[in-house]
Amino acid sequence: MPFVHSLGLGKALTGRLENAGIKTAKELASWNQRELRSISGVGSKSIDKIETALERVGLALAEDPLSPYECVREGRAAWDVRLCSFHLCESCVAEWTVGAFRGEPPVFDASVLSGSCQNCTQVATDLHLAQWLLCGNCERVARSIGRSIAAEQYVAARFEEAFRRSLVELERLDQPVLRAHDAQILERKTPSIDFMILEEGVPIAGIELKTGRSHLGGWAPVGAKMGTFQLDHGDCDDISEVADAEGIVVYLFHAQVIDRAEPPTTRFEAVGLWWIDPFSFSDSYQTSRTRPRETKTAAYYSTDQFRSFEEFEEHWRTGKMASVRQRFGQHGQPPLYR
Incomplete structure (x- = not known):
């Protein structure tokens, strides 16, 4: 078995290893990366050099039993996995x-x-x-899928009930699916919305649906009321990009979905639905800031101008939606944050 000084690591690195009691390549291979980094002067470049040298003699550094786990969705190691x-x-x-x-x-x-x-x-x-x-982010994404599906099913059912005697129908565009991390990143580059509202088969408005545990007021509400509505700047940009590209008004909907225990599982139950048009949403903007423990910037809105879903059919039937569409045609998509 070759000695460390014959591995071609250079005089300085060889000296550091020998001072740590490592004399042979076999002894070196019994160390892991974390242990080697505890030797003064041994960093990432030195470890790369060591791994290359050991590979030439058919050896490899030991696995670290205390290394971070690899996230199965992202394919990278992190301490929150x-x-x-x-x-x-x-x-x-x-x-x-x-x-x-x-x-x-x-x-x-x-x-x-x-x-x-x-x-x-x-x-x-x-x-x-x-x-x-x-990892923490991928776990949150995975746990959000069922809640989003429950919300979309609720929206579809409420629309069918409200518009069953009209020629208005709802088309689902973007069903929630847990995708691989790389695919999700690629998907973000092509913004989309969740639903299209059709009248006699012609698109008249779009819907972007958000889901949460809190309500926005109304009769016999469940749970806590939302103090301010929050939306990431990235989501705001996606809504505006779709509106501009498609030339269509995009309404924002909020579905309240709560957990109900059905041991050994949890059932998601949608219990409320609210909406707001883009101009009222723009007027409701208050401020933007980074959420605690996150890096994304979120816009904050007052909740005063959100309306319950019960008012949406009237909004369409009385021509108020047509007025919003006309305003959109004249002025375009309003800014959703400043």
Whole structure:
């Protein structure tokens, strides 16, 4: 087995390693990167040089048992990656494995009792307890999918009920799906909205749907009222870009979705729906700032001009939507933040 001084690491690095008691290539290979970094003067460049030299003699540094885990969705190691548990039906386990997690199956997968799937929200008798290693951001995205699906189903049902005697219908454009991280980044480059409102088959307005646990007022509300409405600048930009590109008014909808316990699972239940036109939304803008513990800038709005969904059919029937569309045609999309 070759000695460290024969690996071609240079006099200075070789000296540092030998002073640490590392004399042979085999001894060097018993160390991991974290341990080597504890030696004064050994950094990333030195470790790269060591790994290349060891590879030439058929060796590699030891694995670090305390290294951060790799997020299965992003494919990178991070200290906030942890074991995350989900109740999913069999088809959703397969969908996440293939579509979102780069072909990686759950690190643990066991059948449990029937219940509500956290992804598709359907009651299933083949429910699984599936676990993957995910970073904090990817876990939040994964847990938001079922809530978003419940919200979209609620919007579709409310529209069908309100407009069933008219020629107005709703077309779903962007169904929530957990995608691989690279695909999600690519998707963000092509902004889209959630629904298109059609009258006799012709688009008359769009809808961007946001979901949260709080309500925006009204009769017999559930839970806490939202103090201010928040929307990331990126989401504002996407709405404006779609409105400009399609030449169509985009309404913002907020669906309140709460959790209901159905042991061993949780069911998502939509209990309220509110809307606002883009001009009223622009007028409601208050300020922008970075949210705590986040890097994205969010715009903050007063909630006074949001209306309950019960008023939306009247908004269309009395010609108020036509007036909003006319204003949009004359002045274009208003700025959603300053």
